[in-house]
Amino acid sequence: MTVDPVTLAAILAMSAVTYLTRIAGLFLADRLVLRGRAKAAFDAIPPAVLFAVVAPTALATGWPETAAAAVTALAATRLSLLPVTAVGVASVLAFRTLAGG
Amino acid sequence: MNAPYPVRPASVWAEARAGVRDMAPVMVAAVPIGLLFGTLCRAKGLAPAEVMLMSSLVFAGGAEFAAIGLWTTPAPIAALVFSTLLINARHVLMGVSLRPKMRAFRGWRLYAAFYFLTDESWALAERRALTQPISATYWFVMAALLPIAWVGSTVTGSILGPLLGDPKQLGADFAFTALFIGLVAAFWRGRVTAWTIAASGAASALVEVTAGAPWHVAAGATAGIAAAYFAADPDPADGKDAA
Incomplete structure (x- = not known):
């Protein structure tokens, strides 16, 4: 049961900033009214961040990864999270085999 | 629970049962995702104790997946905090929306309640608020069940993960990317x-x-x-x- 001090610091910092986002709404409940473009920008935060994390793997690694990402996106329009993940893993394996490695 | 606000004794069990009933399917769905997350953590070099700390203290799946995707040793704290802040910023709007429906919660109990705010607990509470007030019993039973499933499955995944072999051989290194594409679809x-x-x-x-x-x-x-x-x-x- 080892805990690295830098890892612990990172976890505590992530925990603190997450809790702040959870309670921030309590102070803003009567003040924050987002509309139009500001609301669209706020709503875009989760997908923008999530895709930014994986874009290098999906777009700049090799054609098997990019092809598998496309298949996964297609699956995501119809299936729930777990089947989508399974489709992604299976398709990257298939495309890597086709690519010869 | 020592609630200072009125809770009719007869309704406490019904409220608790409703909380379990609402959250149970979400818990079932969370377990495989948690196993995957624990496996990915282990592949990045995090010990099960560290996985347990992260899952119980941060307790926000999307941000945790992003964090483990970014993870290097030593941990890049600034990048992790920035990513976590951006991904969890949606909590602010959820809190704004839910606050007026949780008038039964006063003082520190409100701050304790919002520790358990997640996409899932928020959605279930909003749904319940359409027909009845959100009691402390309902919220704490419902919302606090999810971390049990999440912490348990992520720690289990971090322990069992290495038994599954080389992640790349299984295509598991792509699981992240696929999972995130699936998450993006939800938004x-x-x-x-x-x-x-x-x-x-x-x-x-x-x-x-x-x-x-x-x-x-x-x-x-x-x-x-x-x-x-x-x-x-x-x-x-x-x-x-x-x-």
């Missing part, structure tokens, strides 16, 4: 999201190739958010959605 709102994804992906891939990790996250996020701002209709046609 899909049509044209504006398409611009968001295109800008985020292009900026992220470009910056990763030129400047390297972890700056691709900030670059992609900024580009995606800006794209959404300019792609969206400037008219406040849907103002009441803000709450």
